[in-house]
Amino acid sequence: MAVGPATLARPAPVEGRPVTLRGLLEREGVFSWLMLAPGVLFLLAFVAYPFFYGIFLSLQDRRVASEGVFVGLANFRTLVRDAVFWQVTGNTLKYVAITTVLKLTGGLAMALVVNQRFRGRNLVRAALLLPFIVPTALSTVAWMWILDPTFSVVNWLLVHGGLISSGYSWLGNASLAMWSLIVVNTWRGMPFYGITLLAGLQTISPDLYEAASIDGASTVQRFLYVTLPVIKPVLIIVTMFSVIFTFGDFQLIYALTHGGPANATHVFSTWSFDIGMSAGLLGMGAAVALAILPALVVLIIGLTIYLRRE
Amino acid sequence: MIGPQGFLARARALYLPLALLLVAMLFPFYWMLITSIKPNRELYSAKIMPLVVHQPTLKHYIDLLYETNFLTWTYNTMLVAVVTTLASVVIATMIAYPLARLRFPGAAVVAIGIAATYLVPQPLLFIPMSDIINRLELGNTLTAVMLTYPTLLIPFSAWLLMGYFKSVPRELEEAARIDGASRFQAMTRIVLPLCTPGLLSAGIFSFTLAQNEFLYALIFLAKSEVRTVPIGVVTELIRGDVFYWGQLMAGALLGSIPVAIIYSFFVDYYVAGLTAGAVKN
Known part of the structure; x- marks a missing residue:
C-alpha cells in the first residue's frame, strides 16, 4: 500500500462536492451513531422503557390480565401504613449492612493472605473465586442441605463436638434464618472483594514497604500507612458496587427461605415478587420495588461523584 | 534461613x-x-458419620438424567447463554468503540446512560418487564430470556470494552486510515485484534452472568420444557414430601460444571474483567 504521498492525494471534502455514501459513512458523527443505534435503541426499549413503565404501574391499581385504574400515590400510602413494609425495610437494611461489613473485612483478610508469595498461588486464587462464579441458585441449594432441619451437617458437627445438645433449625427460626442468609451471601460475595482487593494490593510497589521498614514501621503501621491509603480507592469502589448489587439480591433469598419464616427474611425484591407475581398485584408490586430507588439514587450519585474526582 | x-x-x-x-x-x-454419590440409606440416617461416603453410588445421576428434564434444561441454558453472549459482545463492541475513540455530539449522554443501565437493579424492572413480555406474547419461550438477558450483559461488556479500546494508541489507527482503510476497517482490522483479551473477558463474564440469571427465567419460563438449569433445579427437583437430596445435589453439581470448565480455562481473563471496573491500569 502506498505510504506518504497518499496523504496528499486525499483532499479534504470541499463544499459543493457530491456527497457519496462512503464519504458520509466516514464522518465521525454519522459513523458513531450508526454503530450506536442498535444498542442504544435496544437499551431504550428494554431498560429505559420498563423503568418508566414501572413508575407508571406503581401509580395504578393494576392486576394481572385486567385494565389498570389510576390511583395516584394510593399504593405508597397503603405501604407506609403496612407493618410488613417496615419489617421488610429493616430486613433489607440489616442484610445489606451486615453482609457488606463481613464481605469487606473477610475479603481484605483474604487479599492480604493470598498476596504473600507461595507456590500454587494462581491455583488458590482460582479456587477461592469459585463461590462467586458458580450459579448462585445452585450453590444455594447445597446450603439448603447443609442447613437442613433434620440432617444439617453443621448441627452434626456442633453436637458431636459437644458444643450443643440438640440441633438448631437454621432456616426455620426467624433470627437464625436471617443470619443464615447473611452467612451464605458473605460466602458468595467475599471472593469478589478478595480478588479485586488483591489486584489493588499488587499495584503497591515493594519499595514503599522497604522504605517504611527502614523508618522503623511495624507490620500494623505498614498496613495503616502504606497499604490502606493505596488501596482506598479500590476499596470504596468495590464496596459501593457491592452495596448496589446486594440491594438488588433476589435469587439467594428466594431459593433459601422464600422470605420466610413469616416475612422474617423478606427483602424488597422478594416481597415485590410475592405481591407482583405470586399475588398478581402488578401496581402494588411495582410500588414495593420502587422503594429501593431513593437509597439507590444516593449511592449512584455518590459513586459518580467519587469516580469523577478520582 | x-x-x-x-x-x-x-x-x-x-x-x-x-x-x-x-x-x-x-x-x-x-x-x-x-x-x-451417597446412597439414600446413608443420606437419611443420623447414625452414620456424614463427612465421607461409605458406599458411593451413581444412582442419583442416573435418575436425574432419565427421570427429569435435566438434559433439556442444560440444552436450553447453553443455547441461551451462547446466543446472548455473542449478541451482547457484538452490540457492546459497537457501543464501546465510538464512545472510547471518536468524538461526536451526544457521546457524554450515551456514556452516562450506559453506566446507569448497568446500575439499575433487576428487581426494579422485572414487574414491568413481565407485563411487556406478556403483551408481546413471548411467555414460555426462550426468546423471552434471549431478549432480556442482554439488558444485563451489554452495559457491563460495553463498559469493560471501553477501557480496552482506549488503550490502543491512536497512531496505529491513523496509519491505517492514511493507507486508505475506512473507519470500519480500521476498527475491525486494527483495534479489535489488539483488544482480543478484552473481548474474551467480556465474553466469559457475559457467559457466566447468563448461566447465573434466575429472576427473568423464573418469571418467563413456567413450562418444564423451556426451563433453564437453575430454575428447573429449584422449582422441580425440590419436592417437599420425598427424599430427593441426592438428585438435587447431582443436578446442582452438573449445572455448575459448564461455568467451572470455561472459567478454569480463562481464569485470568475473568479476573481481568472483574477488576477492570475497580482497579485502574
Whole structure:
C-alpha cells in the first residue's frame, strides 16, 4: 500500500462536492451513531422503557390480565401504613449492612493472605473465586442441605463436638434464618472483594514497604500507612458496587427461605415478587420495588461523584 | 534461613489462614459432590458419620438424567447463554468503540446512560418487564430470556470494552486510515485484534452472568420444557414430601460444571474483567 504521498492525494471534502455514501459513512458523527443505534435503541426499549413503565404501574391499581385504574400515590400510602413494609425495610437494611461489613473485612483478610508469595498461588486464587462464579441458585441449594432441619451437617458437627445438645433449625427460626442468609451471601460475595482487593494490593510497589521498614514501621503501621491509603480507592469502589448489587439480591433469598419464616427474611425484591407475581398485584408490586430507588439514587450519585474526582 | 521459628511464623501468617479460607470457600462444593454419590440409606440416617461416603453410588445421576428434564434444561441454558453472549459482545463492541475513540455530539449522554443501565437493579424492572413480555406474547419461550438477558450483559461488556479500546494508541489507527482503510476497517482490522483479551473477558463474564440469571427465567419460563438449569433445579427437583437430596445435589453439581470448565480455562481473563471496573491500569 502506498505510504506518504497518499496523504496528499486525499483532499479534504470541499463544499459543493457530491456527497457519496462512503464519504458520509466516514464522518465521525454519522459513523458513531450508526454503530450506536442498535444498542442504544435496544437499551431504550428494554431498560429505559420498563423503568418508566414501572413508575407508571406503581401509580395504578393494576392486576394481572385486567385494565389498570389510576390511583395516584394510593399504593405508597397503603405501604407506609403496612407493618410488613417496615419489617421488610429493616430486613433489607440489616442484610445489606451486615453482609457488606463481613464481605469487606473477610475479603481484605483474604487479599492480604493470598498476596504473600507461595507456590500454587494462581491455583488458590482460582479456587477461592469459585463461590462467586458458580450459579448462585445452585450453590444455594447445597446450603439448603447443609442447613437442613433434620440432617444439617453443621448441627452434626456442633453436637458431636459437644458444643450443643440438640440441633438448631437454621432456616426455620426467624433470627437464625436471617443470619443464615447473611452467612451464605458473605460466602458468595467475599471472593469478589478478595480478588479485586488483591489486584489493588499488587499495584503497591515493594519499595514503599522497604522504605517504611527502614523508618522503623511495624507490620500494623505498614498496613495503616502504606497499604490502606493505596488501596482506598479500590476499596470504596468495590464496596459501593457491592452495596448496589446486594440491594438488588433476589435469587439467594428466594431459593433459601422464600422470605420466610413469616416475612422474617423478606427483602424488597422478594416481597415485590410475592405481591407482583405470586399475588398478581402488578401496581402494588411495582410500588414495593420502587422503594429501593431513593437509597439507590444516593449511592449512584455518590459513586459518580467519587469516580469523577478520582 | 528458614528454621523452625521461620516455619512457625509462616504457618501462622500463611498456611493456617489459607487452609481456613479454602475449607470455608470449598466445603459446600465438597458437600454437593459427596451428597450426590451417597446412597439414600446413608443420606437419611443420623447414625452414620456424614463427612465421607461409605458406599458411593451413581444412582442419583442416573435418575436425574432419565427421570427429569435435566438434559433439556442444560440444552436450553447453553443455547441461551451462547446466543446472548455473542449478541451482547457484538452490540457492546459497537457501543464501546465510538464512545472510547471518536468524538461526536451526544457521546457524554450515551456514556452516562450506559453506566446507569448497568446500575439499575433487576428487581426494579422485572414487574414491568413481565407485563411487556406478556403483551408481546413471548411467555414460555426462550426468546423471552434471549431478549432480556442482554439488558444485563451489554452495559457491563460495553463498559469493560471501553477501557480496552482506549488503550490502543491512536497512531496505529491513523496509519491505517492514511493507507486508505475506512473507519470500519480500521476498527475491525486494527483495534479489535489488539483488544482480543478484552473481548474474551467480556465474553466469559457475559457467559457466566447468563448461566447465573434466575429472576427473568423464573418469571418467563413456567413450562418444564423451556426451563433453564437453575430454575428447573429449584422449582422441580425440590419436592417437599420425598427424599430427593441426592438428585438435587447431582443436578446442582452438573449445572455448575459448564461455568467451572470455561472459567478454569480463562481464569485470568475473568479476573481481568472483574477488576477492570475497580482497579485502574
